[in-house]
Amino acid sequence: MFVRMLLIQTYFVGTNRMKEGKEEKIVRESCLFILANILKKPTKSKYRVVNHDILCKTLEQQCNEQGANYGGVVSIMETKLCEMGFQRDSSNVWRKNDVDMLDLWERYYGLIKTQKMYTFSFFFFFFRRYSLYKKRMGIPEVVCIKENDNSWKEYQIAFDYDHRQILLFNQKSEPVGVRVLQVGDPTNIFEFDINVLWENHFSEVETNQTKWCGLVLNKRWHFRMQDVIERDNFSNFCSEFNSFYVMWKNESKIYYEALDPFKVTLKQGLERIKRKLQSKGKFEYGKNGVILYKCEFDKCQPQIPLNVSKDVLLYKLYEHIKYFPQIRPAWAIEYYSMVPLEHTVKIIRKELNDDFKVDFSGQSVDKSQYNPLLYECDVGKLKKIEDSTLTNTIPDRLKELFHEIIKNGCQSSLFESERVPKVLPQDFGYKEDDPSLLTLNKFPIIRKVKKLYYDDIHKGMGYPLHLYNICALLLYCADDCNSKFSSDQIQFRHHKWPYFDMYLCEAINILCSHERREETDMELYCGLKGVKLKNIKEIKAGFFISHVSTSDDIEIAKDFCKGKGCILHFHPSMRRASGINSCDVLWITPFKHEREILFSRSNIFGNDKNHQENAWNASIENESDDIQTILLTWTKYDQFFDQTLQISRLWNHSFDLNVIYIALKHCYKEGVNAAKELLHQFQEWKRKAKNKQKFEELASKFEQKRCCNNEVNLFCYFLFKKNYLQKVGQPLKAQLYLQSIKVCHFVKKIQKSLPNAIRI
Structure with missing residues (x-):
């Protein structure tokens, strides 16, 4: 997982109330005060009594202090009291006799979650004030x-930042009431003691196929979630109780790290963020092997001096800034992690043991009208895919998936074939608008999914997939649900299958990171019946609008073509590409003879740089009257292909092509001649036996980091020793991994096809 904290031009200073109507603010705070007291002590009658005269005096004082319209405030407040169930008696006292806790909580929650803020921002150290009206989004509800x-x-949850407390509500608790977590001291102007830690819980994996991501608040309260997005949001909202926190970025999401600037050093702050990145990577993808972790001081906002000691207390870095300590600096973090070698699997063509085979009746999935290519005339329809993408967390993902399958008329996929005519959706709790009513144990596919969960291959990976991931893979590989799903996707009807698509993409991504793709040299094929391009420019290279099933057996692809159509030929670089996700599903699919490798549909999000990572080029390789073969190669492979072969010929093919490729990339700005000179230096350096000997002493460590090409490892070691890499401040092992995993596109059989030569 490569994470770069891009330059953030703003960092937030002084988070206070956003500009809002003075009358609205006074009424809202008064209502919250009354509701909170009743919720905390529902049996105390004194909190359900409001003296009108005292209320008016209090409101008048607040209006005078804030310049608000007193008459308007009193009128609105009286209306609000009536809405809350208060009645005004003859003695001018408001009383509430009955206590409906759920109604009171919903009113309180509706007010507290719409707290508005205004933000002070710095743009390159020039202070500007922005009155940004917005509701607080992404607040966890449970x-x-x-x-x-x-x-x-x-519990249902609400954040009360005015009083630095969290309110928890459970209608079924005894006695009925609100539990209060006093997170900070409401009497202090500043708060620096908020502590938010992340943890993962895998103890239930072996017993009930469940793993939890957890959060510990102030080393006292332990929370757990099944979704990292939920934990991310909850963590940020907890950090906002602190007067000082650092912002950092992981992929496209901003995170907050609550720190005490008077006690925490720069080094300690960076270590906390590192541990969180490890925790997140471990839970999502099983990536707990840190390859690169670095804070780019010159890209932080405000910038951190390059020569600063990491043992400096944070307040020394920021005390000169206006509004300190209530500021939000942004740190530029570069992070790279990997799945450890012991939790990876080789891509081999071997049948599963009989004990772990999945028995599905029926034939291979019918894809007679299938075509995953994006045509230039349909580029405008990509917006439909973006609009159908889910961004919210889901309470019960298996139920959502099954509900979606049934809603799209594929309930037979969830049952044994002989039972299909006997069941109706209502028999297992199906209602069109409520997935939560489904009874999962009534679906026979659950037994098959759990059996696959404990498969030796999945166990060897460390159980990275959730049940809903395995279920999505099984449904895609094994049933006619695939036909309807794929048919809708190639017609840009992604909105019909948001959960199926999301869980499938996630599963392919996770398995992709656990496979040693850097060692594979597979040529893969996909047959498309009735598809033939008149011109390669008809398609938008680099995009699959649906998931693509491939096989290393070209006869399988020809069989899908039915004698007339197109064969997509996947170059080995497509499997090695860092941004094109694919995985071996032989251990899941019931159709073992197809030897299936599954490619994920293309991600349409991200900037141009990200698109280059997951893009591919297409060219017509062979063509006859009936069959057309289209070669797909990763764009990074094509980038220096001609120059690589040209230099290889000059050196009589004595260098590994990947070494030449790296040299060209390293000398991209200087040009080809600089790359040739670099290779010449490498040749002379290798002639000295002591250099190779020193490398051999470290070679095993590089292999543990999944650097399987020794020639590339040696070349990177040479670059490091010659200070070509040290100047960018990256550790040798990190650079080796980046180079060998991401750029070793030339597989052995391609290099063997070159003229024989004595290698240096």
Whole structure:
């Protein structure tokens, strides 16, 4: 997982109330005060009594202080009291006799979650003030917290930043009321003691196929979630209780790290972020092997001096800034991690043991009208895919998936074939608008999914997939659900299958990171019946609008063509590409003879640089009257292909092509002649036996980092020793991994096809 914190031109200073109507603010705060008191002490009658005269005096004082319209405030407040169930008696006292806790909570929650803020921002150190009206988005509605007896209990949650507390509500608790977590000291102007830690729980993986991502607040309260997005949001909202926090970026999401600038050093702050990145990577993808972690001081906002000691306290870096300590600096973090070698699998063509085979009746999936290519005339339709992408967390993902399958008329995929005529959707709790009513244990496919979950291959990976991921893979590989799903996707009807598509993309991505793709040299093929291009420019190279099934057996592809159509020929670089996700599903699919490698549909998000990572080029390789073969290669492979072969010929093919490729990339700005000179230096350096000997002493460590090409490892070691890499401040092992995993596109059989030569 490569993460770069891009230059953030703004960092936030002084998070206070956004500009809002003075009358609205006074009424909102008064209502929250009344509702909170009743919720905390519902049995105390004094909190359900409001003296009108005292209320008016209090409101008048606040209006005078803030310059608000007193008459308007009183009128609105009286209306709000009536809405809350208060009645005004003859003694001029407001009373509430009955207590509907759920109604009170919903009113309180509706007010507290719309807290508005204004933000002070710096643009290149020039202070500007922005009145940004916006609601607080992404607030978790339900959390699961650890009780004193070590059990876990769900609560609805609300954040009260004015009083630095979290309110938890459970209608079924005894006695009925609100639990208050006093996160900080509401009497202090500043708060620096907020501590947010992340943890993962894998203890239930072996027993009930469940893993949890957790959060510990102030080393006291333990929370757990099944979704990292939910934890990310919850973590940020907890960090906002602190007066000082650092912003950092992971992929496209901004995170907050609450720190005490008077006690925490720069080094300690960076270590906290590193641990969180490791925790996140481990939970999502099993990536807990850190390859590169670095803070780019010159790209932080405000910039951190390059010569600063990492043992400096944070306040020394920021005390000169206006509004310190209530500021939000942004740190530029570069992070790279990997799945450890012991949790990776080789891509081999071997049948599963009989004990782990999945028995599905029926034939291979019918894809007679299937075509995953994006045509130039349809580029404008990509917006439909973007609009159908889910961004919210889902309470029960398996139920959402099954509900979607049934809604699209594919319930037979979830049952044994002989039982299909006997079941109706209502028999297993199906209602069109409520997935939560489904009874999962009634679906026979659950048993098959759990059996695959404990497969030796998945166990060797460390159980990275969730049940819904395996279910999505199984449904795609094994049933006619695939036909309807793929048919809708190639017609840009992605909105019909948002959950199926999301879980499938996620599963392919996870398995992709656990496979040693850097060692594979497979040529793959996909047959498209009735498809033939008049001109290669008809298609938009680099995009698959649906998921693509391939095989290393070209006869399988020809069989899908039915004698007339197109064969997509996937160059080995397509499997090695860092941005094109694919995985071996032989251990899941019931059609073992197809030897299937599954490619994920293309990601349409991201900038141009990201698109280059996951793009491919297409060219017509062979063509006859009936069959057309289109070669697909990764754009990075094509980038220096001609120059690589040209230099290889000059050196009588004595260098590994990947070494030449790296030299060209390294000397991209200087040109081809600089690359030739670099290779000449490498040749002379290799002639000295002591250099190779020193490398051999370290070679095993590089292999543990999945650097399987020794020639590339040696060349990178040479670059490092000659200070070509040290100047960018990257550790040798990180650079080796970046070079060998991401640029070794030339596989052995391509190099063997070159004229024989004595290698240096």
